[in-house]
Amino acid sequence: MEENKGIELYLNKTLHEEQIKFPMLDFEINADGDYQYAVKYYEQPNKIGIILLDFIQNDLKDVSFSIFRFYGFNTLLTDNERKELLALDSHDNKKLANNLEKLYNKYKKDFESYKRQIIDILEYCIFNEDENLKDLTPLQRLVVFCNSNDIEKYSILKHNHFNKFLKLNKDMTKMSKKNIINTLKDKENNRYSFQEIYEIDNFYNLLFLEMYFILKEDIYLKKCKNCGKYFLTSNSAVIYCDNIFESNKTCREIGASKVFIKNLETDDAYNLYRKVYKKKQALAKSKGGSYEIKYNLFKNQGRDKKNAYKLKEITKEEFIKWLNKHTN
Ligand SMILES: [Zn+2]
Known part of the structure; x- marks a missing residue:
């Protein structure tokens, strides 16, 4: 068992991820060859803010079961x-x-209270349409919030104590020097580096920290224009979520088919999309194999990009650039 019994969190801004190392309830094989419960450490990349989103949006009883076994196991339970x-x-x-239900009944009141507090704060700082707050960032709005509300009612804001330390993340001793240098030069790959790690020893601190990441816009919390639910996105232009809404269609697909683009037929980005699509389709039919795989991949990713273009989540230039990368 490791010394530190808490959670370690590292914010990977390039990938819009938080990498979390945490102790959880798991199995191990005992001397008799049978399974028994044990505490194990895992490292997992998450979308920034996802634990908070689950907490405020889903059924608290369901969510609590995973809190007790995962992030809250060592940082909440006695x-x-x-x-x-x-x-x-x-x-x-x-x-x-039964045991988890018993725990839920004990923690229920606290959870409900924190959930209410978090929603209050997020609604005020992100979705409030008060004219006076119009030009303020979410974090600036939090300043107004803290100074104009009875802050004693918002105990979540007191969970703001963290240890921070620097850690050399992954072991690279088995890599050649050249390989190390090339890995470090790759902008997409910043898992290999010195990382600023937040040390978290209380589950509510984790919720506070994720709320803070959202308010300083490391990730955007939005309300879907179709289903009205909260969702997280790294692109501030996105207005629909990716959840299935009806008959296998996501809100984003429904949104995109509602959007009417005038003169789509003469749009050069859209025409290029159709050209690439037809070319890949023809190759898949005549040659099969890897062409078929490429075609299927393009069908999915291309539709996604086309929808993003229709919904103005990406610009025409970005769409064309992406298509040019995928012409073969
Ligand atoms: Zn939606």
Whole structure:
């Protein structure tokens, strides 16, 4: 078992990800060759803010079950609560469910309160249409919020203490010097570097930190124009979410088909899209194999890009640039 029992979080701005290393309830094989519960560490890349989004948007009871087993296991539960879970028979799912439900009943009130507080703050700082706040950034709005509300009611704001340290992330000792240099030069790959790590020893601090990332716009929290639900996106122009809405169509696809682009037939980006599409389709039919794979890939990614172009999430230049990269 490692010294630090908390969560380590690193913000990867290039990939719009948070990489989280956390202890969780898992299985291990004991001396008798049987499974038993144990605490294990995992490292996982997440979309920035996703834990907070789940917390405010989904059914708290469902969400709480994963909180107790994952991010909250070492950072929320008491020693006794952890011991009880670890001592359960790992084949008995019913007992686990009962135990998690018991925990939910204990933490329910706190969770409901934090959920309400977070939604209040996000609504004020991001979705509030007050004219006076118009030109302020979300984080500036938070300043107004903190100074014009009874802040004692917002205990989530007190979960703002973190240790920060620098860590050399991945071990590169097995790589050649040339390989190390090339890896570091690759802008897309900043997993290999010194990282500023937040050390989190309380689940509510994790929620606060994700809220802070959202308010300083490391990622955008939006309300879908079709279904009205919150969603996260790295592109501030996006207005529809990617959840399935009806008959296998996402809100974004529904949104894109509602958008009417005048003179689409004479649009050169759209014409290029159709040209590339037809070329790939013909190659897939006549040659099959890898051409078919490429065609299927383009069908999906291309439709996505076309929708993004229709919805003005990307510019004409960006769409054409992407198409030119995918002509073969
Ligand atoms: Zn939606």
